[in-house]
Amino acid sequence: MTRSARISRRLALSALGASATLALTLPGQRSARAAEGRPKYFIGIYMPHGVARELWVPGPGFDIAYPDSVLAPFTDAATFGQSFREQILTIEGLDLSAGMAGGTVGHDGSRVLLTGSAGNGRNASLDQFLAVEQGLGQGMPLSSLVLGVGSPNPALGWCISYAQGGNALPKIIDPTDTFQQAFAQWVVGSDPVALAKAAAERKRGKSLLDYWRVELAALSARAPASERDKLEQHATALRDLEQRLDGELSACTPPTAPDPATFPRVQAYQGGEPYFDTVTNLQIDLLTQAIACGVTRVATLFLNDLSRTHLDPALPEDVHIDVAHRYESAGRDEQGGSPATWQALARQNRYTYSKIARLLQRLAERQLLQDTVLVALSDMGDPARHSSRQIPVLVAGGWGGRLKAGRHLDLGATGTPSNRLLVSIQQAFGVESDSFGQASDPAILTGNLDLA
């Protein structure tokens, strides 16, 4: 292989400057750039440690308002402004098959949710695939926004967003940082001195970008093919930085900066737990405002659980061990499991879904919901068994008119690969491919779900 052939086209382009911001579209595929009749925004959410299935499955006629229903927040118009029952679809029967085939299971299963790959996979997660490889994030100040609550840990089991090459993308867990990244540089007001300073900084920033591109290209020319993904990710980061420097807020009033006094700590196990509720709300609000202001079109949010938050006095201190691990499903034994353990887990689940309802409310308030694909996934079916089978899936939003919501889709107990959901989403964005992810068995990767 010649040296020049080692460098990918995108990386080579990046050395040439701004023209490199053109996203590559694979042969035979259509770009996912926002288009009429297609969804415009993607939001992926991780929710921790499975659900109480007995109280999660909707009743006949898509009844989600029965007593103790996990999904009740979506009918709570008093709290969230309207019922979102007609904007959600629940899916039962998906397995994290790619993870199970590759030994990435249990708590590590979050790695599989949006990548459709096990821990050794090298493809990007769906959010990054759409934002970077398919150009949905092109021209946006931030090609994507990767958020979390409680832990910045980038290890397996703590992330859902992955770059091409297989590296986990770090999460922003402090709302102050979220604001800083998404809005701060444009909040300069009308003071001529401040405006001149911002313009000068933009010019310096462009000079720096030009310098780094040349340096990166020089390094790339010497690097072996095995380092290509890493250097392409660096090139992507440079492009993102350029988009941030070039960016302007479109027709929106930027939010005010969050008040750090309302969340003096943000990290789990370091005193942050009491503020998780505040942090979660701020992250959701900032995420929505970032989409509304044209800062980004793609976001993920890794939610933390209720452990040690003391938000719900009816739950034990350690929700992870004393609720999720104690869950005894109806199918577990001949006695039909333990309904008391379902109730406890359902309280945890309702809290999580109330946050997703809040997000739907915010999106609806800004007329963004119809054009959004939102998917909320958990890494486990039966949480006590740490099972990667039968994971609970909730999709929401209008999908640009491509989702038939207000229903429950039961795919049965045979085990349908979760990759099919990812295929359906990419197709909704216009990517004409019938597979997604990586696994030795192509059957895991191929096929879609009938969601329209």
Place this chain on the structure above:
Amino acid sequence: MKRSSLVPSLRRVLLALLVSACGSGKDDAPAPPAAESLLAPALRRLSVAELEQAARSVLGTPLDLQGSLPPDALQSDFSRNIAQSVDSLTLRQLYDATRRASEAVPLADPAFPSCAAQAQPGDTGCRDELLAKLATVAFRRPPSAEELTRLRALFVIGVEGSTFRDGAALVLRALLASPQLLYESSLGEGPAQNGARMLAQSELASGLSFMIRGTPPDTELLSAAAAGRLSSGSERYAQAVRLLGAPEAIPQFQRFVEEWLGLVQLPQLAKSSTVTTDFAASSRAMQSETRSFVADVLAAQRGSLIALFAGGYSIVPDELAPLYGIQPVPAGGRVVLRGMGRVGILQQGSFLSVFAHEGESAPVLRGKAVLTRVLCRTIRPPQEFGIDLMFPAPDANSTTRQRFERHAVDPVCRGCHSQLDSVGFSFENFDAVGRLRSTDAGQAVDTRGSITLNGAPLALKDSVELSDAIAHSEELRNCVARQVVRFASGRKDEHAEAAFVAEMAALPVTWRSSLLGLFLSYVKSDGFGWRLEQ
């Protein structure tokens, strides 16, 4: 014990090493080694701690990046690894942090040429001196003429209508986020020989310094590189001995041990209020104990693995004394713990807390940590056997051991659990925070266990016997040799690890039972200096 008091002690040890015959091994003739055991060329993005050190060397003043950059992604347990990358968030945060730092460039600092503080925008002589000096430090090698030209162009933009300081500030920002600074390159240069290529002198210097001290190479090491002396294994060995005498070497070994044994998870832990009321304070004390102990083992015991696992003592902070059931001792003083259930790092609060659940001990986690981390054995996950995990049900009338013994009755489960649990059970006299206990669920704890070491089954009375046996085992020595290769190279590579283990086998046991011996031998080895041709 304060770090500063340990450094002279470490220097005495190192002086002895320098004249010791143990440091030999392969001769230092730069003949190409067998290619099949060599690592592939790679670019390693520096860890956040290394980036801080690199930035400090350029700026002359500290730059806090730990507080602003995303945390390191560990691979094979280590933060130094070739999987780390420059993602969008990392670059944005770096951009913002270096912009802030450049607003107060300390041009009077010795890191900058003496002309810089008073220079005028048009002072091209001072400019060129500044650029050459900063680029040499940032790139960890002399810059090429082309690179200097690019930096000059940048300086011109920064200085336009402004001051010399503004030109310098823009150049600093460029250097602090330059790919040449962010990545440690180990690509090799020159003609390949038998499928192998030696690392460039600058690569050898960077690799050596970052491995031993976690910092960029100092002037002396750069001079050795410029003179082409680092091709020689003996020269690398001598340089490593010199670098080990610096204070930065101690935190680097602490980092190695904490990452190798998974103790970096300690600050991320919570414990149930049923076992402790203030685990945050305890965990800080546990971290302090382990760091003081590792520093002492390194400086006073030549990094002896026997001392690390079965030295019979520790350095216990006052805050931890009640949990250990001992009286506080003068700060930094050794406490003999043998006879009190604790002989080494495996019986320290840090290890016992990390490998435990929130409210109870975890025999499976402790057994797995010993077998996989300490002895480098492979334990296949249950899912590979089609087994869904199932935690034992709570039972107030049964001990943890009884509950776990019941849950692994399945013949398929027993295959692995007979190994894991029989090691983990030996720690059952420690609760979820490493506090000694004699009863569990109202019954006497049973710490009997077993392990097969070097092919021989061994019955254990408790984890003290486990530590004593492991500390003297060839399996531990070989595993640590492998961990040194992983730490140094930033990856797991069976061929490279096996080659180093084989190389070490020819050296005396006392040498390969020493962290210092293993680090120094690796620096000297062909595996350190050569890469596969690609």
